[in-house]
Structures are given as structure tokens and as C-alpha cells.
Amino acid sequence: MTTRDGISGLRVLVVEDDYWVAATLVEIISDAGAEVVGPVDCVRDALSALDSSPHVASLDVQLGSETSFPIADELNRRGVPFIFATGATSMIPAVHASRPICHKPASRELVVGALCRALDAGC
Template identity: 50%
Template structure:
């Protein structure tokens, strides 16, 4: 991710939004959570797998960012299906779009490497 925190147009468009972060790469997960906090969001997680993400849905996230392939190449289907069932919008942030379940390929995607601006804009578009 490209750091955009010093750009004057990088304001807090996600102010107060609770965003679940599901990403198995430790460094990418921490960077994404920090980006969301700088954009005014309240990150939930990050967590590396569906097993850890599902219980966090009790915290009623407003939206989520999900990597399409998780720890040990676990598909994201379990968490995206549950988010869909609950009506929680989500953004797929992935380097492997082919791993997105066919029933969710119409969902918004940021292809890695994505810039901070792209991720924040895509999340903001989920709720506007």
C-alpha cells in the first residue's frame, strides 16, 4: 500500500465506521488497520482467518475488508457469505482475484498492491 497520509485531500471519510479487517499477512494487516484508523475508522481486528473473523461479527461491523485467500490458502467464502447474509458491505482486497467465490465476483475489489487512496475511496463508496 502506498502511504497517502500526508496528502491534503486525505481526510477522515470513514469517521466512526467499524471496519472488520480480515488479512493473513501480518504486515499488510497492520498497515491496513493503521490506514483505516488514519481515515477515522475504528478497525476491528485484524484477524488472519475466517475462524477468527466470524466471532467478531458480534461487534456489528459497519463494513469489512477481506483478502480473498487467507491463512493456509483458506478461501474467504465463509466470512463473505456471512457478511452478505447479514447485509454488511465488504471490500475484497486481494492479489488473487481468481480466488473470489463466483457468487461474489460482482463485489468491489481492490487489487494488490492498492494505494491507500484506492482502498479508502472504495470503502467510502460502500456507504455512500
């Protein structure tokens, strides 16, 4: 998948349990021309949202008492690239350690850049 035009025209799943961070990510991704799937704030809803066939996803690591790793595993199984938008990088397991990370709080350039790197990596 090409990212010549950034993420414009793509569907981006946003998994984030903090309302303000989710709102910021939605604004950044929408302003970049992508369609936002979500945001969703738990593993169950995120797995259901995969039925919308996102092109790429942004995952917070810690979702309340859950982690997003079951979502990451399913995205990986489906061949959907993703990033971790998180402050909890030390929690990321080795199997997902090579995924792009966007440290929160993040600017538009960092979020869109990380999503583009994920798409370019063909993860």
C-alpha cells in the same frame, strides 16, 4: 449509510493473514478516522469478530489454507458491505464478483475508496 465523511466514525473489520499488509490496512483505516475491528487472520476469528457489528469489512481472499468466502457469505447474509483486498481476484466466486476489489498493495485512496463504494452500493 452515507459516506459523505468517508469512513470516519465507522467500524471496519479487517481480515488479513499477512502481518505487514494487515498493519498497513490498520494504519490506513485508522488514519481515515474509522475504528478497526481486528485484524483477524482466519475464518473462525473473523466470524467471531462479527459480534462487534462492523459497518463494513475488508477481506483478503486467501487466508493460509482457507479462503474468506465463508466470511463473505455471512457478511452478505447480515447485510454488511465488504470489499476484497487481494491479489487473488481470479478466485472470487460469481456470487461475490460484483464486490469492490482493492488490489494489493494498495494506497490509502484505493482502500478508502473501495470501502466507500461498498457502503454506497448498499451491499
